[in-house]
Amino acid sequence: MLRIEQLTKRFGDKKAVDTATFTIDQPAMVGIIGRSGAGKSTLLRMINRLADASEGRIVFDGQDVTQLKGAEKRQWQSRCAMIFQQFNLVPRMDVVSNVLHGTLNRRSTLATMFNLFPQDDIHKAIEILDRLGIAEQAPKRAEALSGGQQQRVAIARALMQDPAMILADEPIASLDPMNAQIVMDALRRIHEEDGRMVVANLHTLDTARRYCDRVIGMRDGCIVFDGTPEQLTTGVARDIYGAGAEFSEAATSTAIETLDRTRTAFVPA
Structure with a gap:
């Protein structure tokens, strides 16, 4: 379905991304890992066409995405929804309106200016919020919600687009372990x-192993690993992150039980 060629x-x-090449031939949950500056975010932004590629191609269902312009480009961005680390919500707007903004690409300019939404879309937005366990937050301002709730609103907005693909750029990087788990559970369920x-950029190995069918590792803009979670050993992780023997997965874990063990280890006798 998705083919990345020498991107x-x-x-x-x-070179932020250097001749990246891979194929995802069926719907899957794919994690992209690597240290900061490895090129993960730039790769996702090119796929969504928020950034233009210098070279190479992005092909989805036979369509060369890199060549799209104007309305066709906007239509692609509707099919390829993006979720960001900082949520990108309108803070003072109510939750359901934020979700309804996922329909902007298919609405008229006049309707957009006056925030006019069809009843069917409003009902759909509330149904999606209910699916994500936050329907009761619909009338509240987005800024009144916790970080985990705001990220679920961002996921709901993406689902309003009815996309074929969801790109999530570090969706749990700013969340505590409990909310990180809730958000990742939601993405996996979707x-x-x-x-x-x-396709999600992730910053912890335990998250990639737990939720993803496939993991791609990037280092200095290049893809240096592409395999199953089982193949993502500590040794492979050291290569991806350019780390030595001192590399510890526990120090970057989002697992609540791992964090509890780490805290216990430092409790004075």
């Missing part, structure tokens, strides 16, 4: 129940 992004003399492709 490259240059910023001056620096993949399994809806049959949607989900």
Whole structure:
């Protein structure tokens, strides 16, 4: 379904993404890991066409996404929904209106200006919020919600687009372990129940292993690993992160039980 061919992004003399090539031939949940600056976010932004590729192609269901312009480009961005680390909600707007903004690409300019939404869309938005366990938050301002709740609103907004693929750029990086688990459970459920492709940039190995069918590792803009969670050993992780023997997975874990063990280990006798 998705084919990335020699995809490259240059910023001056620096290659943020360097000839990335991979294929996802069926709906799957794919995690992309690597240290900060590895090129993960730039890769997702190119797939969504928020950034243009310097070289290479992005092909989805036979369509060359890199060549799309104007209305066709906007239509692609509706099919390829993006979720961001900082949620990108309108803080002073109520939750249900934020979700309804997922329909902006298919609404008229006049309707957009006056925030006019069809009743069917409003009902659908509330149904999606209910599915994500936050329907009772619908009338509240987005800024009144916790970080985990706001990220679920962002997921609901993405689902309003009825996308074929969801791209999540560090969706749990700013969340505590409990909310991180809730958000990742939601993304996994969306993949399994809806049959949607989900590609997520992740910053912890335990999350990638637990939730993803496949893991891609990036280092200095290059793909250096592409395999199953079982193949993501500590040794492989050291190569991806460019770390030595001192590398510890526990120090970056989001698992609540791992964090509890770490805290206990430092409790004075």
